[in-house]
Amino acid sequence: MVVDKDFVISEVDPRIYGSFIEQLGRAVYGGIYEPGHPTSDENGFRKDVINLVKQLQVPIIRYPGGNMVSAYNWEDGVGPKEDRPRRLELAWRVTETNQVGTNEFIDWSKEVGAEAMMAVNLGTRGIDAARSLLEYCNHPGGTYWSELRKQHGYEQPHNIKTWCLGNEMDGPWQIGQKTAYEYGRLAAETGKAMRQVDPTIELVSCGSSGSGMPTFPEWEATTLEHTYEFADYISLHQYYGNRENDTANYLASSLDMENFIHTVIATCDYIKAKKRSKKTMYLSFDEWNVWFHSNDQDEKMEPWSIAPPQLEDVYTFEDALLVGTMLNTLLKHSDRVKIACMAQLVNVIAPIMTETGGGIWKQTIFYPYYYTSVYGRGKALNPIIKSPKYDSKDFTDVPYLDSSVIYNEENDELVIFVVNRHLENTMEVDVDIRSFESYKVMEHVVLENENAKAVNTIEKEQVMPHKRGVSNVDNGKLSAILPKMSWNMIRLKKYAQ
Template sequence: MKARVAVHRDFRIGSIDDRLYAAFIEHMGRAIYGGIYEPGHPQADENGFRRDVLQLVRDLKIPAIRYPGGNFVSAYNWEDGIGPKDRRPVRLDLAWRSKETNQVGINEFAQWADMAGIEMMLAVNLGSRGLEEARNFLEYVNFPGGTAWSDLRRSHGVENPYDVKMWCLGNEMDGPWQIGHKKAVEYGRLANETAKAFKGFDASIETVVCGSSNDGMPTYPEWERQVLEECYENVDYISLHKYFGNKSGDTLNFFGKIEETGRYIQAIGGAIDYVKAKKRAKNDVYICFDEWNVWYHDRDEDSRRIKAWDWPESPALLEESYNFEDALFVAGLLNEFIRRSDRVRIACIAQLVNVIAPIRAEKGGPAWRQTIYYPYQFASLYGRGIALNVGVDCPTYDCRVADDVKYLDVAGVHDADGGFVTLFMVNRHPDEAADLDVSLTGFAGARLVEHLSMEGHDLRATNGPDAQDRVAPGRGAGLGVEDGRLRGGIAPLSYHVVRLDVS
């Protein structure tokens, strides 16, 4: 398969927000308890946090993390998670039919996030609660002292405020499954008043209003229009969520869902532009794609288990075992976020540990990287800078969800400060290698300094506690730069990270 690719220094999409590689963690399953926090584990520190998990998280260089939910937040009382641990109440979590012990609350999570080097992005409950509780939470978290809530925080041993700048105004409020589900206008008004209060407290705070839970919702995309008409001037982002699966076993159709996601982003971008024009607004609203991942392997079985079980504590839930096909998909989806980074400023992989996550951790046992860990890590490490508008000329295919899907998927990022161009490439073709000819206009003297690849694996191959590196990246081969062009071949069904020194 012949593939011509054009990379030009001056053909740019724009600056990538580092938070494009953010994450999400929720109080559900074993994400918190048995994930990041497991007192008594051989790797636990004096506060109960697992050092092995923490190191795997640090290696991802995650810029921001959304917490504590998710569906969980829509019936969560944040006050339950503060103060002496032996006095904290055990509550029923209505979202996942389990017991919440509240042994990890805002102060414990903030401590963990600080150790991990991650900025917090907090969500407030606009389902069962509202503006007053959200305002109190903000004061507890962000005010220095001298008020009831800030002094309460100080009495809990936290002298300095956290100064959290990113706040999510509820979660999936368009979903009938959500505790406190609301109609678009009703929710938009509540979000507007909450955003006004937060920005009245601190004008530099960024607020995220709930968009559609997915692009299959019957209210999509009218939900976005109605919500934004109520709150446009007081919000900075609108959230999108989307999960992906391949129940049919059709690999090429699975990959085609990345094109479908591009249409989703484009449609919401249109809704944003329409409301901005209608309101004659001066501010811009961007997209926060704050839940995304592959989720289908055990989804139906888990739904049955949740309905049947009797309110367990931190049960094993949504613990997907990701395969090589999933890694190729995640690599392509991250490429799409790079290409749409003029619209999508924040994106959060959902979730981080155990629950549909790149990291798995056994109770009392090891922690390991899932297959999807690697494309997420490489994008986070090397995908920061200027998104380049890369042209790709190659054969295409049609599938159920999209037409004219390119077999070769390429995204490019120019790190001008570091002097590198990084190309992220996925050959989706099931049988044919891609014969590459990549022009590098404006990057005279480019040198190939690193080539990482994931290739040659069975699509169903996974990693696990006894085979932690079955699917892992290796040193790539077969590519080189000559006469200002990158040339060579890449295998079918493979992922490549090519680093070029252009200093």
């Protein structure tokens, strides 16, 4: 590898380390919110969950969905809790008690030090509900909705700056599915009205629900014809899973993610050219993760129950490796990807798991997310990599070495995140860092395991990082040993001569 100070991709927007909480499964009830739990505070929020989320330093959290938002009446979740209605929640076929709503989520977000990224319902509702919710949240006072917020105990506006114009509106599973033309028109008019209420907000237009959608990327091109001048971002969603138990092929999935990003960028830039616009459309990869382990279990769920376990994937070591490469992919495209949300945060396809009434633990994917979020702040550099490659069932020329690099100029730190995809061989890596004179290795964190299927449970965490990584600097060259099937963070710091 060659790493140079001048090979700058972009300053990394911290929101690239965002996450997502939906009224789904035990993400809220039994996850972030559990009155009566031994650790719960006066608002019913679990402090053990708050502490782990704070460790992750999550800067922004998307809410309330997700599929749930497309039939959600936000008014059901504000005001006195005893007056809130129970509703049939159609997206996940459960009963929603509405004991947690907008204000509770804002309170919790502040507890964990995160901004809120609010989604509006463009499935069963539209312009009127969206502008009312925005007025309720952001207007200082003197109007119906802003005064209602004050009556509910929130004198000061929430000042939510980032808003999603619906969710996955191309999906046949979505309540109120739209054609690209229908969505584009509705999103544009909704965005126009919302900007009248608060011109300072940023808007995210719905992209395809995934790169495998039959209308991708035509959906992006058609919707952006309408939303390009109103929206600041277009969303991307993608999940992967090792359904065929082919680890080598699975670990190459981030190449598909990269191609997805390239295609969306090309489509955005085509519309920019077509419109003779000077504005650049940025990307919000606001759903990404591994999701497949829980699919069979979820089919057996009893409908209309309250907060049943749903989408509770138990992640393996190989899932953590893939998450590491997905984070690398986001950083390598940080010039256009400004927001990203690991979906989700607690219990539901999540890095953090809880027992209702009981303990808490870190899933395998917690660790690459944690280290990249905490130490991946600064300028993303473009590493020039020469690596042996392999072919798999779905991919050709897959580099065994996958890496992203961060230069934190303020702290005089160079951080290299690197995955060895090889299933059998250790890899010796030489990194030319001559432009980083007097930098020495502070720590080399390694996540490795002999068993690709190893998991963490509340009884035992089998997958945990160690700091016994082997790397050193000599005469402008960093030499590192990467164990087979491993995720690594090599952190270097400048020392005074």
